[in-house]
Amino acid sequence: MSTGKKKLSLAFWIFLALIVGSLLGWGLIYVPGGAAFATKFIKPIGTIFVNLFKFIVVPIVLFSMVCGMISMKDIKKVGSIGWKTMVYYICTTIVALIIGLVLANLFKGGFPQLSTEGLGTWDKATSTDFMTTLVDIFPSNIIAPFANSSMLQIIVIALLIGAGIILAGEKGKPVADLFESLNEVFMHILMFIIKVSPIGVFCMMTWVVSTQGPEILGDLAKVLGVAYLGYILHAIITYSITVKSMAGLSPFKFFKGMFPAMAFAFSTTSSVATLPINKECAVNLGASEEISSFVLPLGATINMDGTAIYMAVNTIFLASCYGMQLTLGQMVTVIITATLASIGTAGVSGAGVIMLAMVLTSVGIPVEGILLIYGIDRLFDMGRTTINIVGDAACAVIVSKLEAKKEAKKAAMVK
Numbered sequence: 001m002s003t004g005k006k007k008l009s010l011a012f013w014i015f016l017a018l019i020v021g022s023l024l025g026w027g028l029i030y031v032p033g034g035a036a037f038a039t040k041f042i043k044p045i046g047t048i049f050v051n052l053f054k055f056i057v058v059p060i061v062l063f064s065m066v067c068g069m070i071s072m073k074d075i076k077k078v079g080s081i082g083w084k085t086m087v088y089y090i091c092t093t094i095v096a097l098i099i100g101l102v103l104a105n106l107f108k109g110g111f112p113q114l115s116t117e118g119l120g121t122w123d124k125a126t127s128t129d130f131m132t133t134l135v136d137i138f139p140s141n142i143i144a145p146f147a148n149s150s151m152l153q154i155i156v157i158a159l160l161i162g163a164g165i166i167l168a169g170e171k172g173k174p175v176a177d178l179f180e181s182l183n184e185v186f187m188h189i190l191m192f193i194i195k196v197s198p199i200g201v202f203c204m205m206t207w208v209v210s211t212q213g214p215e216i217l218g219d220l221a222k223v224l225g226v227a228y229l230g231y232i233l234h235a236i237i238t239y240s241i242t243v244k245s246m247a248g249l250s251p252f253k254f255f256k257g258m259f260p261a262m263a264f265a266f267s268t269t270s271s272v273a274t275l276p277i278n279k280e281c282a283v284n285l286g287a288s289e290e291i292s293s294f295v296l297p298l299g300a301t302i303n304m305d306g307t308a309i310y311m312a313v314n315t316i317f318l319a320s321c322y323g324m325q326l327t328l329g330q331m332v333t334v335i336i337t338a339t340l341a342s343i344g345t346a347g348v349s350g351a352g353v354i355m356l357a358m359v360l361t362s363v364g365i366p367v368e369g370i371l372l373i374y375g376i377d378r379l380f381d382m383g384r385t386t387i388n389i390v391g392d393a394a395c396a397v398i399v400s401k402l403e404a405k406k407e408a409k410k411a412a413m414v415k
């Protein structure tokens with residue numbers, strides 16, 4: 001897509017934006033009215049960039065998924081990639097939950113006992129019925145999913161169009177050409193947006209640091225620390241091991257290559273907005289274009305390991321605030337509901353906290369407890385989104401490698 005030199009400079013500019021934005025935000029804490037200034041004038045510019053990514057993501061997912069499928073030419077190959085992806089996503093989410101639960105139980109003695117008396121009511125959606133979520137995956141008309149950016153429905157539409165084009169054979173060729181041409185056009189628009197993305201990172205970091213200075217942390221620093229420990233351990237243990245053993249890629253190289261996408265996810269807290277940069281990073285690390293076009297949008301929508309860790313840690317924390325001890329059986333319930341809740345979490349800022357309500361309800365913890373952590377949710381979200389997108393890229397790299405090995409084996413057998 002672009003040259004090595006350009007990629008390096010993108011990583012550099014994003015890094016610089018992250019550091020300078022944080023420092024400026026920190027400085028603004030000490031200037032009277034600084035945080036208000038950042039909220040009024042700097043954040044909106046960051047929002048423009050996040051919006052641009054949100055705008056581009058729908059056509060990019062649709063066109064690149066359809067083109068990815070067309071280039072596989074074979075429905076069986078799509079199925080083979082699909083099941084490998086799902087197995088990786090579900091297994092790593094369960095490992096993430098186990099890491100989160102073990103850490104939270106280990107450190108819960110040090111968690112603050114916040115008073116739950118007089119907490120208001122949590123009025124956001126408190127539970128999502130699994131069957132409703134399932135039904136909602138399938139679109140009932142072709143316009144609404146695009147108007148509402150319903151990613152799962154758009155993925156289903158892309159899969160159906162891709163399959164239709166493959167099955168139509170010669171007659172489907174003009175439509176295939178149209179999609180390929182549209183894909184090319186939108187890729188160019190995307191490259192332009194990616195080039196200016198460091199400005200977005202700078203603005204978001206300035207705003208976050210100036211408004212969420214150290215004192216907002218208060219008693220919750222320990223809970224946040226345990227969640228971040230979980231994020232880091234999951235990255236080091238789960239992703240490093242799987243990337244090394246299944247794709248033969250050095251973890252150091254993997255994380256270095258992932259840096260631009262990680263910095264972008266950290267500052268924007270949206271997996272969906274990070275999707276284009278994530279794809280660029282994954283392809284640079286050796287993932288195939290077609291496989292990434294398939295695996296990454298799916299991951300940005302359903303694979304949320306960071307969100308799973310966040311849910312595990314906060315469930316244990318809020319249980320302790322309500323004086324509850326979760327039994328082993330209840331922990332298993334947490335694993336099951338949090339896996340489903342993380343699948344149902346949209347890849348946008350702050351979605352995880354809404355789905356946390358579903359996990360709390362499943363083990364009888366009052367959902368109002370969420371109000372205790374809501375003030376610093378953005379800080380949890382920065383880390384969890386970063387982990388969410390790294391998990392997607394690790395899967396794209398691994399599945400690409402496994403498919404390449406399979407193809408090589410087939411070719412050797414033909415000879």
Ligand code: ASP
Binds near residue numbers: 269270347351388
């Ligand atoms: N912000 C997260 C993401 O986009 C979702 C969440 O809130 O947990 O991946």
